[in-house]
Amino acid sequence: MSTPRIVICDDEPDLREMVGEYLSARAFNVEMVGDVRSLKTAVDAAPVDLVILDVRMPGEDGLSALRSLRAESDLPIVMLTAADGVIDRILGLEMGADDYVGKPVDLRELEARIKAVLRRRASSVVSVAEEKQIHRFGPWTLDLDAARLSGEHGDVTITAMEFALLKVFAENRGRVLSRDQLLDLAHHRGWEPFDRSIDLRISRLRRKIESNPAKPRYIKTVRGLGYVFSDDAQSGGPKRTAY
Structure with a gap:
């Protein structure tokens, strides 16, 4: 199985680098971007297995990016939300996010949720093959x-x-x-x-x-x-x- 490619989109450089270094050390192919425009460029440039997307960013925010990505694909997306951002979490899940992790980010929890989302996606691919006879x-x-x-x-x-x-x-x-x-x-x-x-x-x-x-x-x-x-x-x- 090829190394999963993950794009981290967050406007906080310290958080991006912390998450990126952690996931890279665990055999993920990581790309880090700081805004939605750069995210869309990264997604268009090469196949992406999962996106980690911050909700609150200057300019176009994560919920708007989620909406546009969902209109074009079923790319797995894990949202990053503030600890008290219950409304953001509900909106994100209703708009099609696969999961969410609260800030401050627990890296082990984030890794576990990423792996769970990728496993579910792999299972759904098998199910589609079965449906296609x-x-x-x-x-x-x-x-x-x-x-x-x-x-x-x-x-x-x-x-x-x-x-x-x-x-x-x-x-x-x-x-x-x-x-x-x-x-x-x-x-x-x-x-x-x-x-x-x-x-x-x-x-x-x-x-x-x-x-x-x-x-x-x-x-x-x-x-x-x-x-x-x-x-x-x-x-x-x-x-x-x-x-």
Whole structure:
């Protein structure tokens, strides 16, 4: 994982330097700015993982900056507020701040809150991937929304029927499926029951995704029953003996 880039925006030089030195010593990539204009320049210059933003600053204040940043992105933002700034904290959270820390700043608390915000953001990224119906197995990524199969060397061309079969397998990982079940779940009723062409299509799929189609790792034949999809490296293989 790359070092998180954090921008500290506060008009107090001593506080900026104290926080910046503390976070830099803890493996964060820190940039320090003294006003909102410089903050926006820093955010536009390169990707930022989190902003520490003071509420009360001369010129454009932190709440105004928060509003404009939220209009453009979901960049994580931790607000710095005065110890008695309850209204500022409420406004900041209602406007989309991820968290706040009161002044005078407790550096250990600030570090803990930063890490918590970054963890939540990482979890939300995973959730988005799940919502987008992305299945991963070995070096392969199957994007169901885009109907795309990609590997280490880019996208792999598959037919609509091959995609339908692979989708069924990915959504039923570890479950033994008969030919009838595959025909039904893949919604290709143009195929005849017991049509051995499904074996041919699976054979073609294996040639595209298996490093050794003769000894498949992902789509395995379960003698007398049908097929099972699994990734031995992740799931420990199917429960039944497969050939």
